[in-house]
Amino acid sequence: MTETTDPKLLWFSFLKIFTRALVQINLYKPDHPQVKLALEEGQALLAQISGALGGAEFSITIDKDELLVNGVPLVAADKLPNSLKNLYSKFRLQTITFLPGATGDDLLALCQVQAFKGEAKDFLKERGVERITLNESVYAKVDAGQTPGASVAAPAAGASAGDGNDAAVSAQRAPAEKVTDLITGQGLETALSTVVGRATLDAAEQRRIVEMLTAKFKEEMVAEVKRALVEVHREKKKVENDMVRAESVMTSMADGVVVVDKDGKIIMMNPHAEAMSGRPLAELSGKKIVDLSQIENQVVSLAKEIKPENKADISTEVLKTGPAGLAETVKKATTIIQNEDGKIVGSVSIPTDAAKLKQVEKLQQDFIATMTHELRSPLTSIKAALEIMSRDFAKGDSSRGILNTAIRNTERLNSIITDILDFSKLQSGKLIFHQESCDAGEVAKEGVEAMKAWASSKGVNLSVSAGLGVQRIYADKRRTIQVLINLISNAIKFTPQGGSIEVSADAGRDALDGFSFFSVKDTGCGMKKEDQGKIFEKFVQVASGEKVGGTGLGLAITKAMVVMQGGRISVESEPGRGSTFRVSMPVYKGQGEQPVFEPSPEELQEAKPWWKKLLGL
Numbered sequence: 001m002t003e004t005t006d007p008k009l010l011w012f013s014f015l016k017i018f019t020r021a022l023v024q025i026n027l028y029k030p031d032h033p034q035v036k037l038a039l040e041e042g043q044a045l046l047a048q049i050s051g052a053l054g055g056a057e058f059s060i061t062i063d064k065d066e067l068l069v070n071g072v073p074l075v076a077a078d079k080l081p082n083s084l085k086n087l088y089s090k091f092r093l094q095t096i097t098f099l100p101g102a103t104g105d106d107l108l109a110l111c112q113v114q115a116f117k118g119e120a121k122d123f124l125k126e127r128g129v130e131r132i133t134l135n136e137s138v139y140a141k142v143d144a145g146q147t148p149g150a151s152v153a154a155p156a157a158g159a160s161a162g163d164g165n166d167a168a169v170s171a172q173r174a175p176a177e178k179v180t181d182l183i184t185g186q187g188l189e190t191a192l193s194t195v196v197g198r199a200t201l202d203a204a205e206q207r208r209i210v211e212m213l214t215a216k217f218k219e220e221m222v223a224e225v226k227r228a229l230v231e232v233h234r235e236k237k238k239v240e241n242d243m244v245r246a247e248s249v250m251t252s253m254a255d256g257v258v259v260v261d262k263d264g265k266i267i268m269m270n271p272h273a274e275a276m277s278g279r280p281l282a283e284l285s286g287k288k289i290v291d292l293s294q295i296e297n298q299v300v301s302l303a304k305e306i307k308p309e310n311k312a313d314i315s316t317e318v319l320k321t322g323p324a325g326l327a328e329t330v331k332k333a334t335t336i337i338q339n340e341d342g343k344i345v346g347s348v349s350i351p352t353d354a355a356k357l358k359q360v361e362k363l364q365q366d367f368i369a370t371m372t373h374e375l376r377s378p379l380t381s382i383k384a385a386l387e388i389m390s391r392d393f394a395k396g397d398s399s400r401g402i403l404n405t406a407i408r409n410t411e412r413l414n415s416i417i418t419d420i421l422d423f424s425k426l427q428s429g430k431l432i433f434h435q436e437s438c439d440a441g442e443v444a445k446e447g448v449e450a451m452k453a454w455a456s457s458k459g460v461n462l463s464v465s466a467g468l469g470v471q472r473i474y475a476d477k478r479r480t481i482q483v484l485i486n487l488i489s490n491a492i493k494f495t496p497q498g499g500s501i502e503v504s505a506d507a508g509r510d511a512l513d514g515f516s517f518f519s520v521k522d523t524g525c526g527m528k529k530e531d532q533g534k535i536f537e538k539f540v541q542v543a544s545g546e547k548v549g550g551t552g553l554g555l556a557i558t559k560a561m562v563v564m565q566g567g568r569i570s571v572e573s574e575p576g577r578g579s580t581f582r583v584s585m586p587v588y589k590g591q592g593e594q595p596v597f598e599p600s601p602e603e604l605q606e607a608k609p610w611w612k613k614l615l616g617l
C-alpha cells in the first residue's frame with residue numbers, strides 16, 4: 001500500500017480497495033486471505049483519510065452523474081465500477097459515510113450488505129456497525145475550510161472571493177434547500193449561476209457552462225421569436241385582406257352603410273351613405289351619428305341604446321324616434337357588432353334611401369290594386385254567365401253539377417282576390433273604418449246568412465244565437481260582418497260533412513268590461529297548440545286534416561280588422577275536436593263618449609303594434 005498525503009489519491013485508493021472487497025466478498029468467504037487483505041487495506045486507508053481530514057468523517061456520495069467525496073466532485077459516475085454503482089442503486093443510497101475509527105469488520109459488513117434483501121441500514125445495525133452510516137446528506141456539509149488539499153479547495157475559495165458567485169457557493173453548502181427556493185426572485189443569469197454552482201465548484205467551468213446555456217437560450221429565443229413573427233405577419237395579412245374585402249363590399253353596396261362604435265361615433269361610411277348625409281367620412285369620422293341629419297332619426301336612439309349594460313331592443317327606440325316609413329327598414333338593416341366576450345362594441349346600419357323606398361312601396365301597392373281590380377271584373381262576368389247557364393239544366397243533370405263546381409271555384413277565386421285587395425288596402429292605410437253603434441246579434445245573423453248556402457252545400461249545420469243582454473257594439477258593421485264571414489268560411493272549410501258550426505253573440509262569461517263577444521265554434525279538425533299562435537300571421541297555413549285552398553291571409557286580415565276597431569281575437573282548439581274563435585268588440589258608450597282606441601300596454605311594449613308588424617307596415 002502506498003503511503004500518500006494527497007487526499008484525492010487517498011480517496012481513489014480507498015475506492016479501489018473498497019470496490020475490490022465488494023467483488024471478492026461475492027467470490028470468497030470472509031476469512032479468505034484475499035478478502036482479509038482488502039479489508040485490512042481498506043481500514044488502513046480510512047484511518048489515513050480520517051487523519052488527513054483532522055478526524056472528520058469521510059463521505060462518498062453518488063449524485064446524478066458524479067461521485068463526490070465530502071461534497072467534492074471526484075469522478076464521473078459512468079466511470080465507476082458496476083459493483084459500487086449497484087450497491088448505491090440497489091439500496092437507493094446517496095451517501096455512505098465512514099466515521100473515524102471504522103474497522104475492517106465494519107467494512108466487511110458493508111460489503112456483505114450487497115446480498116441482503118432487506119434495508120441496508122437494518123443489516124448494519126444488526127451487525128453492530130456504528131461507524132458507517134448510510135444515506136446521510138453529508139454532501140451538504142462540505143466546507144471550504146474542511147476541504148483537504150489546495151487543488152480541491154481552490155475553486156470554492158475562488159467562488160466565495162466575491163466574483164458574484166456567492167449564491168452558487170451557498171447553494172453548494174446548503175443543498176438541502178430547494179433549488180426553486182434559491183432561484184426565486186433571481187435574474188436569469190444569477191439563477192443559472194446558482195444552478196450551475198450545484199453542478200461544479202470550478203469557477204471557470206461554471207462560467208463556461210453559464211455562457212453556453214445563455215447562448216443556447218438566446219439562440220432558441222431568437223428562433224422562437226422568428227417563428228412567432230412569421231405567424232403574426234400571416235395573421236396581419238389575413239386581417240388586411242379581410243378589411244380590404246369588407247371595404248370593397250361596403251363601397252360597392254347600393255345602400256348607405258354607416259358603422260358606429262358603442263358610443264354612436266362614426267367609424268366608417270360608404271360613398272352612398274356619404275352622399276345621403278351630404279358630408280364626407282373625413283369630416284364625420286369620430287363624430288356622433290346625430291350629426292348626420294339625413295339619417296339622424298333612424299340611428300340616433302340606436303347609438304344611445306347601444307351601451308353594453310342596456311339590453312333594450314334597439315329597434316324599439318328606432319321606431320319611436322324614426323319616421324314611421326323608415327323605421328322597419330332601419331330595424332331590418334341594423335346589425336350589432338359584438339366583441340369576443342359578447343359585449344356590444346358598435347353597429348352597422350344600412351339606412352335605405354327613404355324616397356326610393358316609398359316609391360317602390362307605392363309601385364307595389366298600385367300594382368296589386370290594379371291587378372286585383374282587373375282580375376275581379378272578368379271574374380264577375382264569368383260567374384254571372386255560369387249562373388245563367390246552370391239555370392238551363394235540370395236538377396240532377398251532370399252538366400249542372402259541373403257548372404256548379406265552376407261557380408264555386410269562381411267564388412273561391414273571388415274571395416282570394418278580396419283577401420289580397422283588403423290586405424293591400426290595410427298595408428297602404430286605405431282601409432277606413434266607419435265605426436258606429438251596431439246590434440251585435442244582427443251582425444252575427446247577417447254573417448251566418450251570407451254563409452248558409454255554402455254550409456248546406458257542404459252538409460254542415462250552421463246555426464246562430466244571440467245571448468240576452470248583449471250590448472250594442474261600436475263597430476264598422478260591414479267590416480265586422482266580414483270578420484265573421486272569414487271565421488265562418490274557415491270553419492266550413494275545416495269541418496267535415498255532418499259537422500256543425502255555432503255562431504253566437506254574447507255578453508261574455510267574465511263580462512269583460514266594455515266588450516261584447518262573438519264566437520264561431522266548429523266541430524272540425526281543430527289544430528295543435530303550437531300552431532294556434534301562428535295562424536294570425538300573414539301567409540301562415542298550418543297542416544290541418546284535409547288539404548284546402550287559401551292564401552294564408554284570411555286570419556291576418558281578420559285580426560287586423562278586429563284590432564283596428566279596438567277589439568281582440570283569440571282561438572281555442574284541440575286537434576280532432578274542433579275550434580272556437582272568439583272576437584271581442586268594444587261596446588257602444590254613446591255619442592261622443594267612445595274612447596279613442598288606445599293600444600294595450602303589451603302592444604306598447606312591443607317594437608311596434610303586432611298588427612302593423614304582421615302586415616309589414
Ligand code: ADP
Pocket residue numbers: 490491494522524525526527535540541542543544549550551552553554555556578579
Ligand atoms: P287560409 O286563407 O289559408 O284559410 P287563414 O289565415 O284564414 O288562411 O287560416 C290560416 C290557417 O289557420 C289555415 O290554413 C288553417 O290551417 C288554420 N285554421 C283557420 N281556421 C281554422 C278552423 N276553424 N279549424 C282548423 N284550422 C283552422
